[in-house]
Amino acid sequence: MAREKKIENYDVVIIGGGPAGLTAAIYAGRARLKTILIEKALIGGLATYTNEIANYPGFPDAPKGEAITNLMKDQAKKMGVDFKLTAVKSVELEGDEKVVETFRNKYLAKTVIIATGGRNRVTGGKNEEKYLFDKGISFCATCDAAANTDKHVIVIGSGDAAIEEGMFLTKFASKVTVSVMHDEGKMDCNEIAKEAAMANEKMEFVWNTVVDSFEGDDDYLKTVVMKNVKTGELIPIDCDNCFEFIGYIPNTELFEGQIEMTGRKYVMTNDKMETSLPGVFAVGDVREKWLKQIATAVGDGAIAGMAAESYIAETETFEAHIMQSAKPGLIYVYNAIDADSRAFLQTIEKIETDASGAIAVNRIDVYKSTGLADRLGIKSFPAVVTTEGGKIAQTLTAELTEESIKSALNL
Numbered sequence: 111m112a113r114e115k116k117i118e119n120y121d122v123v124i125i126g127g128g129p130a131g132l133t134a135a136i137y138a139g140r141a142r143l144k145t146i147l148i149e150k151a152l153i154g155g156l157a158t159y160t161n162e163i164a165n166y167p168g169f170p171d172a173p174k175g176e177a178i179t180n181l182m183k184d185q186a187k188k189m190g191v192d193f194k195l196t197a198v199k200s201v202e203l204e205g206d207e208k209v210v211e212t213f214r215n216k217y218l219a220k221t222v223i224i225a226t227g228g229r230n231r232v233t234g235g236k237n238e239e240k241y242l243f244d245k246g247i248s249f250c251a252t253c254d255a256a257a258n259t260d261k262h263v264i265v266i267g268s269g270d271a272a273i274e275e276g277m278f279l280t281k282f283a284s285k286v287t288v289s290v291m292h293d294e295g296k297m298d299c300n301e302i303a304k305e306a307a308m309a310n311e312k313m314e315f316v317w318n319t320v321v322d323s324f325e326g327d328d329d330y331l332k333t334v335v336m337k338n339v340k341t342g343e344l345i346p347i348d349c350d351n352c353f354e355f356i357g358y359i360p361n362t363e364l365f366e367g368q369i370e371m372t373g374r375k376y377v378m379t380n381d382k383m384e385t386s387l388p389g390v391f392a393v394g395d396v397r398e399k400w401l402k403q404i405a406t407a408v409g410d411g412a413i414a415g416m417a418a419e420s421y422i423a424e425t426e427t428f429e430a431h432i433m434q435s436a437k438p439g440l441i442y443v444y445n446a447i448d449a450d451s452r453a454f455l456q457t458i459e460k461i462e463t464d465a466s467g468a469i470a471v472n473r474i475d476v477y478k479s480t481g482l483a484d485r486l487g488i489k490s491f492p493a494v495v496t497t498e499g500g501k502i503a504q505t506l507t508a509e510l511t512e513e514s515i516k517s518a519l520n521l
């Protein structure tokens with residue numbers, strides 16, 4: 111018989127323990143939200159795979175990635191965040207109560223922060239696993255270009271990212287050999303990038319090739335053996351480092367069909383890290399954005415931690431005050447920077463006084479946040495919403511007058 115899952119309630123469930131998830135945890139924990147971070151592999155995420163982080167502000171001695179993320183973990187623990195080392199198997203993100211399930215547990219959450227990052231697509235060449243990351247196969251020119259100054263590097267791929275990163279590498283490396291699987295002169299990148307790359311004296315191209323194997327000693331990669339896809343010929347090329355740019359796959363399979371994603375399956379967010387579902391946020395490499403780095407992941411995490419706090423506070427205000435069921439309600443939704451709607455506050459005050467406590471009056475200033483107005487379905491301001499028994503009764507948007515509002519409230 112299947113074992114019953116243990117049910118636990120949290121304000122915030124964070125899925126993924128890389129720099130983005132850890133920072134969200136620090137902010138959510140500091141805001142005194144009951145927070146759990148669930149990580150299926152290594153706390154620290156992708157950053158733990160690198161021996162030298164030279165571009166994260168505040169660490170001039172370029173420490174190991176792990177050294178930085180361990181500090182983040184300690185800080186999150188200090189803020190009272192719970193950690194669980196296991197994989198999230200399924201999620202239900204719609205509605206006020208989100209469900210996040212692992213093998214043994216079921217977490218019920220007010221908010222979920224998706225921080226699952228992604229993984230690099232690899233070539234599948236022989237011995238590839240042996241040389242990944244710090245042993246000669248890299249996926250990040252921004253991170254590893256400087257370490258390859260005056261060296262010979264190989265770039266695998268000919269898409270926009272491959273050629274852009276390859277061009278960046280020519281500023282450091284003495285030679286950049288690019289393996290392209292297409293016929294001579296054909297690449298997957300845009301024409302302008304192709305022309306610039308082909309005119310770059312440091313770049314050389316090996317056409318019609320894919321990787322057959324990676325060779326070296328136990329410590330480091332020495333040679334990439336290419337295979338000509340037309341003739342089958344094996345072409346060994348010695349190098350100091352190989353950069354693979356054949357795609358990045360966001361870890362979003364769990365969320366497919368529930369939240370909006372781009373064609374390449376990155377999560378769409380706004381600048382508050384909100385996804386298409388209320389109370390669900392996405393941060394770091396998993397979301398559609400321009401620069402995937404620790405510094406940007408950390409920024410995303412900070413925003414989502416605070417946005418989750420604001421979402422929960424707003425939900426509580428909405429349920430306890432705005433949609434209260436004790437009395438008929440009048441909700442005035444206005445924009446404080448609009449002089450007319452600000453002036454109309456006096457009329458609202460008069461209605462409240464005339465009603466002598468018979469109605470509950472709330473004022474929502476959308477200039478501070480549109481969250482509450484969104485929940486009421488109000489898109490244009492000023493507007494008045496009346497409630498009855500904790501439910502919306504009427505919405506008035508045009509021609510607001512004392513009479514029309516009093517009539518809607520049967521005053």
Ligand SMILES: Cc1cc2nc3c(=O)[nH]c(=O)nc-3n(C[C@H](O)[C@H](O)[C@H](O)COP(=O)(O)OP(=O)(O)OC[C@H]3O[C@@H](n4cnc5c(N)ncnc54)[C@H](O)[C@@H]3O)c2cc1C
Pocket residue numbers: 125126127128129130131148149150151152153154155156157158159160162163164165166196197198199225226227228243244248249250252253254361364393394395396402403404405407
């Ligand atoms: C070799 C290498 C070197 C790099 N060097 C630098 C550098 O020098 N400077 C820099 O700024 N950036 C560098 N980067 C990039 C940087 O590591 C990433 O941008 C950053 O880690 C992204 O953080 P993240 O939290 O969004 O995702 P990640 O770090 O990818 O973390 C996501 C986490 O989510 C977990 N996860 C996924 N699915 C689930 C699930 N279902 N359940 C539970 N957990 C799950 C994963 O196990 C992972 O730990 C490097 C990357 C690599 C690979």
